[in-house]
Amino acid sequence: MGQETFHNIGTSTDWIVMVAYFMVIMLFGSYFGKYNRSTKDFFFGGRRFAWWLIAFSIVATGVGSHSFVKYSAKAFEHGFSSTMTYINDWFFIPFFFFGWLPIIVYSKIRSIPEYFEKRFSPSARFLATMLLLLYMIGYIGIGFLTLGKAALPLLPENMSILGMHFDVTLMGVITVIAIITGIYITFGGQTAVIFTDLMQGFILLFAGLLLFALGLSYLGGFDIFWDLLPTSWKMPLAKFNEPSSFNFVGIFWQDGVAGSIGFLFLNMGLIMRFMATKSVNEGRKAAAFNVLFMLPISAIVVGNAGWIGKAISLVQPDVVPPNTSPDQIFVVVANIVSSPGVFGFIMAALTAALMSTVDTLINATAAIYINDVHRPIKVWLKKYDEDARSEDKHELASARVASMIITTLGVLAVLVFRDFPTVYEAHGFFHSTLTPPLVVAVFLGIFWRKFTPAAVITSFVGGVALMILGANFPGLLIAPFDHGIRMDTAHPYSYIRALYNLVVCSGVAIIATLTTTGQRKIVSNIKANDNSKYIMYFITALATLIFVGFVFSSSFITLDSESIPEIIVMLLAVFLMSALVAISTTYFIKYDQREKTTGLTAWSIAKAKEMFKGSKVNDEEGEKVKVNWKRKDTDKDLVFFSKNDMAKMKANTGDLVYISDARKWLGGLKSTHSTFGEPHEEDGIVYLPEEHIKQGQFLEDRYLLAEKEM
Template sequence: MHMMGAPIDYAILIVYFVGILAFGAYFARFTKSTQDFFFGGQRFSWWLIAASLVATGIGSYSFLKYAQTGFTSGLSSTMTYLNDWFMIPLFMFGWLPIIYFSRIKSIPEYFDRRFDRRTRLVATIFTLLYLVGYIGLNFYLMGLAIKSLMGVEMWIAIPIVAIISAIYVTTGGQTAVIFTDLIQGAFLYIAGAVLLIYGLTHIGGISEWWANLDVAHRLPFPGFNRPAEFEFTGIFWGEGIVGTLAFTFINQGFIMRYLAAKSVNEGRKTLTFNTLLLMPISAVVVGGIGWIAAAMVSKGQINTGVDAKDIFMIVSNIVTRPGIFGFVIAALTAALMSTIDTLINAVAAIGIFDIYKNYFKKEAPDKHYLKASRIVSIIATVVGLALVPVFAQSRSILQAHYTFVAIITPPMLVAIFLGVVWKRFTPKAAFWGMIIGGALILVSIFVPEIIVPIARTHGLTDGSEANIVFESVSGGPIMGPRAAYNWQEIFSEKDGAVSEYVVEYELKSSFKGDYTNSAPVYKKNETIDDVPVTRYCAPLSDLKPRDSYVFRVVNKETGAIYNAILNKGLDANKLPMIELVDSDALPKDAPGKVAKFGFKTAGDYGYFRSVFGLIVTLIACVAITFFTKPKMGIEGLTVDTILAAKRSFKGGEPNETKGGKVVLSPKIVEGEEALVRLPATAIEKLSAKPGDLLYIADKRFWLGGLRSNHIHLGEPHGEGDFIIISRKSFEDGNFIEGRPLEVEKII
């Protein structure tokens, strides 16, 4: 065990921090305008954007969260990463070209251009609160992870990571974000692969690992509507449909990454590569440790009573060695930094484009806005840091943030989605639809019964069914309730019922006995590390959400033996611990000491709340649309008018004839105008015409477009086989004299 880390672990961390800081700060020289700061000059290659998206998509808590899910649900933990493809056509051919060609800089800006200013204001407030909250949340969760893994206090770890992230984002902007993400993404993948290899070796190889997984842990999908915390239908609708739309349509950081691509076509390459290849790999990287752990439990290498939420830490400690452990910690901080840097940059974009430029300083030189962008980046980091103690102080505030995100996401998503696909959709419908939808979701939190009709269509319960589980270990006290992950797997009708015990339960508020119920107790015997363990489970039914209950584990022959009270109510998202109140009353023939037992409801509205929000907002938006007037002059902002966006982007009729690429040496001419001229043969090979938009880049592909520029093609020249380019265009592209340039037509 090296919980606190060996010196070599800390050495690796220090080298990593210094390296990433220096690497990120290097890219400050490529940031000369707000276009560079927020969109990297729209110049990057698909593979660079894809790598950056990978690093952004994996947060430091992803390792902990998906290791836990992988442990409890097996390979189906990959489902959240593998179900995005269904909504991709709308993004690839709809939203992506709209935002790219219409030069949308922020999600709220789209609300303004497509609807009106007040809708933009609502979207700005919602998005800012969401993003800033997420900065604080990411800092907090990373601090928790580091503390649990290394014992380093949050107040030391968080500021160090925050300062490093803020320095390179503030100086290098989106370019630094993308390039550091490339390194951090590689780090994440390598760390995940190393852990997997160590884990598999520890188990005895892939065959041994596979053989020690039960069928439920091998399948690509979890149970159809169970277990409540990770069930198929909820993930399909909540993540695959609503989540994918939310991620692709209203995630400012995600959108900005695609806007940094050199062309829409390059964005499509990123999208395809990322969704079909990199996301599956990410799913393995973050969930793999959990899968290993599940097999280790099966082999008796880990106690079955282990708490699933600690599984990443436990397995990392078992399978790694000093040095590797430091590498894993560096990967966790890399995961945080690569998410935080995107959030900081996204907050700065909204701060500048939707607030500062929109309300305070409408006209100013770009250098002024660039300076302001850097200041806003620092402010975003400081505010995020200030939120850490707030989150740390109160779980209810943390929960409030999650709730807030759940409330705002479906309404914003519906408004933007209808805005994109339906020209008739009106600004008033968007505004009031969002307000009504958000209000109804808020109501559903306090009155979850209104979601029941939707949840029940997929066999989900309203929290009225549950299992209680308790266990005894011969020769010693028990360590708490079973983790929820395999209750249903272990306890079923096929296991033997314990005839002498029954669980009785009644509403706490009605002790008089107007509601009582009982359930048989089932038993399963196991041997863990040569210690016999007996587990008991009683499946309960007809429970009422948010009521309090009294439980008794009763020996039918001798009467009540343990009493417990559930005071927290049946919150489908929580796992209350119920202390037994009179354990002294244990009969001598009871199977060991029972200290406490766990309780888990079967119902979970987490995923279906988003579907509910989507439906009610959709109904409100459609209904209001038919009584209000549509907005005119929205060409280029809907899917059926993308051609108008292309014309606007190019400043002329688009040329979409497929062409080749040419490589030529540059000949620089003095001038302050953007200018590029090519020989007629080159123009013919490009299938281009004067006025077309070209992309010119340093020929070295591995630069990923770092040295490149978009320029409109001038008239052909007959001076030889080279590119005539103005000094300004050459410098804007960060080109190096003497280096050959590759040219392709964009549109």
């Protein structure tokens, strides 16, 4: 039986509500564009927000990316277990709270690839940038695909505008959505995104729970709904290893492990939110609140349309046919259980949430472009403007252009994913394939001091080659990890391939690290030779040639995916290539382990904090102080409190201070960071330089709240 698809769902009232909603959201976002005074504000929102504001703004990003469409689809097919991935993010929280989060804040990095340069080398940064850009653009593509699938059932199959007749296609809808999305991210920046997401986070939760309530009411109450669903549909976790399109063990490795680390450690959009909190501790609070409370609620919010749809299809198959296209079930159910106008509101909330995800990702990808492509190229070409303010202005303009280009690439990325049966499987395949090399590299970088540049580059190159081999020979290479999952020949091992990919990337990384002494011996022998440079050029060229051969192998050779001799030859080639890469990087990269790990691994967090401050950390816990402010004519980054106020805060001259508008509901929007200058005698007064007054957008008649940071 084929899948039933729908068009023209909704009334003109719904469309009016949707258009009005979008206009309000865009105006709201544009208003906060005024808080962008530099690229630091455009990308990071100026490291000033309270935890609760970030926690709620993450809801729209998280829920948007783990969207209504894909979870409702799986909920309609499999029940409550569709949202199991919302409740498996806690396992890596210790690593995040006390490893990655303090490192990214204290090392003052602006992007993940920058960490790779500080911790390893510029070449490691280059490879990480390439992989991360692929990851981010792929993520944007998934977001656009979901948006298109959500919007398509609302539109007619074809329409006429100014006498021109055309079909409404998925790619056409996505292109229009991309233009709207691009507009306010380009002109708004991170502060706009945070505040739009904050508003949308609330509305989204309300809309999702409203839909659940309307659905239960339509069915006649919770008891009827509960009794209608078969037991297997109420299980919170899927069946262990079947079917291949949705099984527990594959999804655990794809989402619970690779996805969770990817989301917490590599998703620049999310990381930039944590970097926008006023301190590491506030970042921890935001993350804990989000994972403990918001994600379980979000699981109900995003999945319930599918559960309700299943229940209706059991009692009224003429209203919701059992063969309804899963990716359309959210829209179909929302239309059935809600009245005109309410349906428009729910759809607007859904699409706006998806846009939140996409705009966060576009902003984050633009940050990577500026930090890891644009700026290094300008420095290399010696065209970097030494005047920081003038350069910042240029970069802000480039960031806006980059946002538009990235939006276009995101639309093109949809072409890769649109042939998967559902968005869920497309996302699963994407996560399993792109995250493992980066996940392994960043994870070992943070927690293993012995992990070297040679090892990280070898794990990128060798790991990717082995992943390509796995994709070409799934029956031989991925099958040993399959936990009994049947291989679907159309999309082999969409989820469990994540385990294989993680194992091979980790394996290469660990072997390359443990053989460091051997690599150094080989390199010193080569260096003793008069032709050492030529030998190294040859080794590098050979390794590159083998890698290029792997990338394009399936294009110019017909591979027999069951041939054992072929796989043995390929594996030997990977082994040889990895060895050559390790030797080559050991030869070319100068690496001082002590210098490159201080403040950049979990083993030296205290040192990282000290480096952030620039002097010894003052950890004494003091009080917050409420003060009035006065202007001081100085260019120095110093603020001046009275002796008594500093004593209350347990602060010394040179310590760091955070000052915000005393109205807590602003969540730090009007705030700034600075350093304590020499104290004066006027209690209850702080003297601020002009730049800090502008940065904090402080008002003359408003009190400020000050607290010592460290």
